[in-house]
Structures are given as structure tokens and as C-alpha cells.
Amino acid sequence: MLQKYRIAFADPRARAFSFAGFIARMPISMVGIGVLMYVESARGNYTLAGSVSAIGAISAAIGGPLTSRLTDRVGQHRVLPWQILIAVTTAIALIFTIPSNLPAVWIFVFAIISGFFAPSIGALVRARWTALLVSGPVLITAFSVESMIDEIIFVIGPSIAALTSVNIHPAAPQSIAAVFLIVGGTWLISMRDTEPPINRNQVKHGKPVVFKNGLLWMVFIHFLAGIFFGSIETTMIAFSNFAGVPIAAGLLLALWSIGSLIGGIFYGANEFSMPLPNQLVLISLVLIPPAVLLPFINGLGLMAVLSILAGFGIAPLLIAAASIAQQRAGDGRTTEAIASMYSGIAVGFAFAAASSGWLIDNHGTNWAFSVGTGAALAITLGTLAAQNGLLKPLSTR
Numbered sequence: 433m434l435q436k437y438r439i440a441f442a443d444p445r446a447r448a449f450s451f452a453g454f455i456a457r458m459p460i461s462m463v464g465i466g467v468l469m470y471v472e473s474a475r476g477n478y479t480l481a482g483s484v485s486a487i488g489a490i491s492a493a494i495g496g497p498l499t500s501r502l503t504d505r506v507g508q509h510r511v512l513p514w515q516i517l518i519a520v521t522t523a524i525a526l527i528f529t530i531p532s533n534l535p536a537v538w539i540f541v542f543a544i545i546s547g548f549f550a551p552s553i554g555a556l557v558r559a560r561w562t563a564l565l566v567s568g569p570v571l572i573t574a575f576s577v578e579s580m581i582d583e584i585i586f587v588i589g590p591s592i593a594a595l596t597s598v599n600i601h602p603a604a605p606q607s608i609a610a611v612f613l614i615v616g617g618t619w620l621i622s623m624r625d626t627e628p629p630i631n632r633n634q635v636k637h638g639k640p641v642v643f644k645n646g647l648l649w650m651v652f653i654h655f656l657a658g659i660f661f662g663s664i665e666t667t668m669i670a671f672s673n674f675a676g677v678p679i680a681a682g683l684l685l686a687l688w689s690i691g692s693l694i695g696g697i698f699y700g701a702n703e704f705s706m707p708l709p710n711q712l713v714l715i716s717l718v719l720i721p722p723a724v725l726l727p728f729i730n731g732l733g734l735m736a737v738l739s740i741l742a743g744f745g746i747a748p749l750l751i752a753a754a755s756i757a758q759q760r761a762g763d764g765r766t767t768e769a770i771a772s773m774y775s776g777i778a779v780g781f782a783f784a785a786a787s788s789g790w791l792i793d794n795h796g797t798n799w800a801f802s803v804g805t806g807a808a809l810a811i812t813l814g815t816l817a818a819q820n821g822l823l824k825p826l827s828t829r
Contacts, residue, residue, distance in 0.1 A: 436573040436701065445626045446564060446574070452623065453557035454581050456616025459609035460553075461589025464488075465685070466597060466605025467526065468669060468785075471539065473602045474531040482666055482789020484543050489662075489782035491547030493775035497640065500552055500771035508556055508620070508627050515551040516617045520610045522546035527603040547778075551617065554578060555770040562758055562766045563628040569703050572755045576700025579747045579754070583693035590689075594682030628767070642772045645760035649818035650753055651776040653712075656811045657749065658780020660719065663803035664688065664726070664742065665781075666788040668735075671797045675732050684732075684739050691743025699748035708759070709815070709822035712752045716812040718745030723808035726801040749811075756822060780807075 441447050464485055471481040503511045525542045558578055565571040596604035642648050665685060672681040695718075704711055722742035729735050754770055761769035784803055791800040 436570060436703075437577065440565070440570050440574045440577060443564065445623070446561070449557060449560050449620060449623050449626050450577065450581070452616050452619040453553050453578070454585065454616070455612055456551070456620055457553035457557075457582070458585055458589055458612040458616070459550075460582075461585045462593045462605045462609040462612075463523075464781075464785075465590050465665065465669065465681070466593045466609065467530075467543070468666065469593070469597045469681075470530050470602040470606070473597075475536070478670060478789045478793050479786075480536060482785040482787075482792075484539055485662075485666070485789075486782035486786040487540050488543040488547035489658075489778040489785065491544045492550050493778035493782070495548030495550070496552045496555075496771040496775045496778065497642075497768055499549070500555055500767040501640070503556070504559075504628075504765055504767045505630065507630050508559075509624060512551055512556070512617060512621050515549050516613055518549040519546055519551065520614060522549070523606050523610045527606050531602075551613075552767070552771040552774055553617070553620070554582065555767045555774060556620065558754060558758070558770050559628045559767040560626045564626060571758070572751070573700050575754050575758070576696055576747075576751045579751045580693055580696040580700065582750070583689045583696055583743075583747050585689075588686075590685035591682040594679055598679055640772070641761050641765045641769045646818065646821035646824065647757060647760055647769060647772070649814070649821055650757055650773055653753065653811060653814045653818060654773045654776030655780040656807050656814055657746075657753075658777035658782075659784040660723070660780075660804050660807035660811065661746075661777065662781035662784030663788045663800060663807065666785050667792065667797050667800040667804070668739070670792045670800070671735065672732070674797060677732065680732055684735060687736055687739040688743040688746075691740035692746035693743075694740075695744040696747030696751060699751055707823060708752050708756050709819045712749065712756070712822075713812070713815040713819060715745050715748045715752060716808075716815045719749070719808040719811060723805045726804060727798045729801075760822070 467488070468481045468485050471484050472478055499511060499515060522542045522545045526539065526546065529538050529542055558575060561571060561574040561578070565574060592608065593605035596608060642651050668684045669681040672678050672684060722738050725738055726742065729738055753773060757769045757773050758766050788800040788803055791803070
């Protein structure tokens with residue numbers, strides 16, 4: 433069962449850049465929840481907290497594809513250092529601005545800059561895998577590993593954020609995340625021998641890669657997935673607070689990621705004969721039953737169990753989606769393609785964080801969880817609508 437994983441990591445360079453990527457993208461699971469908890473603690477408003485999280489995510493959605501397109505053209509070692517510098521600088525600015533007497537608009541300004549320049553580490557690492565393995569079942573396994581690493585990050589990160597925010601200082605998650613980015617990002621930059629070759633012909637491509645080979649459908653599906661993720665993450669934090677156990681938020685999100693990790697291990701270890709778009713449809717169905725139950729749960733015990741079940745289909749969905757994006761992007765455009773998919777997630781997450789924050793403040797968590805229910809149903813409809821287009825032969829234009 434594990435043979436494909438051993439093949440993928442036979443090259444020690446793969447182990448090195450994958451681990452560096454793991455460290456560098458720890459912030460993705462800490463910054464959002466950390467900022468949300470910090471803003472709510474300092475300013476006492478879930479709507480404002482959700483809005484700040486949303487604007488940061490929208491900025492990342494805009495900046496991710498643009499900086500990744502530049503990365504494909506000039507190289508990771510030229511773009512990533514500047515992204516790290518700007519991201520860390522704005523994180524420090526946010527730490528001092530959130531609890532200050534400055535108008536809330538300054539929080540949004542720094543959140544916008546931070547989000548725009550945040551490096552898409554997952555896309556950078558997957559581009560290195562593509563350069564190393566080119567294509568095939570082992571590459572899908574490698575993508576599975578990266579998705580599982582994402583889930584491990586989302587097991588560890590929220591727990592670190594919740595524990596340090598409550599027990600050390602509300603700004604602790606942002607400070608720790610900045611250290612992770614500096615250490616992991618610098619290590620990744622140093623590995624020039626696994627950096628993907630520069631796409632010198634990219635300037636001839638003209639339009640963004642998402643307008644090729646049905647990839648716009650994939651952005652839309654990722655947008656819906658972002659709504660699913662954002663509504664549940666935001667609402668689980670409030671659910672724990674309303675239950676009188678705020679520290680349980682990290683545990684619930686960790687259990688959600690554990691469920692996803694289990695699903696990802698199973699999916700990555702097996703080889704399925706049906707085309708990836710068909711797999712995507714079947715995987716999306718796994719999300720629906722637990723999502724339908726979420727608005728009706730009122731106890732932390734039941735919510736913990738449902739968190740695991742709700743996560744089971746997440747990693748397989750993202751693995752299959754990333755594999756489709758890589759296959760249909762064309763040579764030298766993997767970073768841009770996958771970063772564009774992440775942008776879809778970011779916009780969806782932004783919409784969900786803002787709308788769920790408003791619903792929590794005005795109608796409670798049951799209504800806010802219903803946003804995730806609707807998103808799960810919409811993901812299946814989206815995969816069905818995209819299926820035929822994603823099965824068409826690739827265009828070379």
C-alpha cells in the first residue's frame with residue numbers, strides 16, 4: 433500500500449524541499465484563526481474579525497496568481513525573498529495595529545498588503561514535484577503527500593494558535609507564524625537544484641492559465657470549497673466560545689483536519705482507474721452527509737465526532753483537483769495554475785468568513801453552519817457541471 437510513497441520520496445532532494453515547504457506553510461493554518469481571535473479579543477466584534485479575515489483572503493486571491501505567474505517566469509529564488517520580507521513586515525504592523533486606538537481601516541490596509549504578497553508555498557512545492565516527476569501516478573501520490581502535509585498543518589496550526597493566543601498573548605500566533613515562514617522559506621530558496629526551470633516562453637501565452645482547458649471550472653469548484661472551509665472554521669470558533677470552552681476551537685479544527693488526513697492517506701495510496709474528473713464527482717458526495725448534519729449539532733462531543741467525518745473528503749477533493757490543474761495547465765505553468773486554484777479557495781473563504789461572522793452575530797451558529805451545508809451541495813453540482821469539459825482533450829493554444 434505504501435510502495436508509491438516510497439517511490440515518490442526515493443530522491444533525498446524531494447524529502448528536503450517537501451519538509452521545507454511544510455515549515456514555510458505552517459502560517460496558512462495559524463494566521464487566519466490567529467487574526468480572527470486577536471481582532472475579536474481586542475475589538476469585541478465577530479463581524480469585524482470575519483471581515484478582516486475576508487479582506488486578507490481576497491487580497492491573497494488576487495496576489496497569488498500574479499506573483500506565481502511572475503515566479504514561473506523569473507524563478508522562485510528571485511520572487512520568494514521579497515514576498516517573505518513584505519509578509520513578515522506587515523504581520524508585525526498588524527500585531528501593533530489591532531489592539532491600538534488606530535481606526536479599523538488600518539487593520540484592513542495591512543491585511544490587504546499581507547494577503548497580496550503572501551507566498552503560495554503549496555504551489556511552489558508542487559511545481560518542484562512536477563519538475564522532478566513530470567507526470568503519472570507517482571506525481572499524484574506526491575500531490576497526495578502535500579495535501580496530507582496541509583492537513584497535518586491544519587491539525588497542528590490551529591491548536592498552536594488557540595493555545596498560544598489564550599495562554600501567552602493574542603499576538604503569539606502571528607509572531608510564531610512569521611518565524612515559520614522565515615525559516616522554511618529561506619531553506620526552500622536555498623535549494624536551487626530542485627527549483628523548476630524558468631518558463632521563458634510564458635510571455636507568449638498572453639491570457640492567464642485559468643482560461644485554458646476548463647481550468648476556470650476548477651477555480652469555481654475551489655471557490656465553493658473555500659466557502660465550505662471558511663464557514664466551518666469561522667463557525668467552529670464561535671461554537672466553542674458560545675459553549676464556554678474557547679480553547680476547544682483548536683481541537684475541533686484539528687479533528688476536522690485529522691479526518692481529512694485519513695481520507696488523504698487512503699486516496700494517495702490507491703490507484704483508481706476512472707478519470708480524475710469522475711473521481712472528483714464521487715469524492716464531492718462524501719462531503720454532503722456530515723455537512724447536512726452540522727447545523728443541528730449543539731454539543732461539543734457530537735461536534736467533535738462530526739468534525740472528523742466532515743473532513744474525510746477534503747484532502748481527496750484537493751488532491752484530485754490539484755492533479756487536474758497540473759495535467760491541464762501546460763508546461764512551465766504549474767505554479768500559476770495551482771496558485772489560481774488556491775485563489776478560488778481564498779475568495780470563497782473570504783465570502784464565508786464575512787457572511788458567517790454576520791450570521792453568528794445576528795442569528796447564531798446553527799444558521800452560520802448552514803452556509804457550509806449549501807457549499808457542500810454546490811460542490812457536487814459544480815463537479816457534475818465541469819465533468820464533460822474536463823474530459824475533453826487538451827488544447828495546445
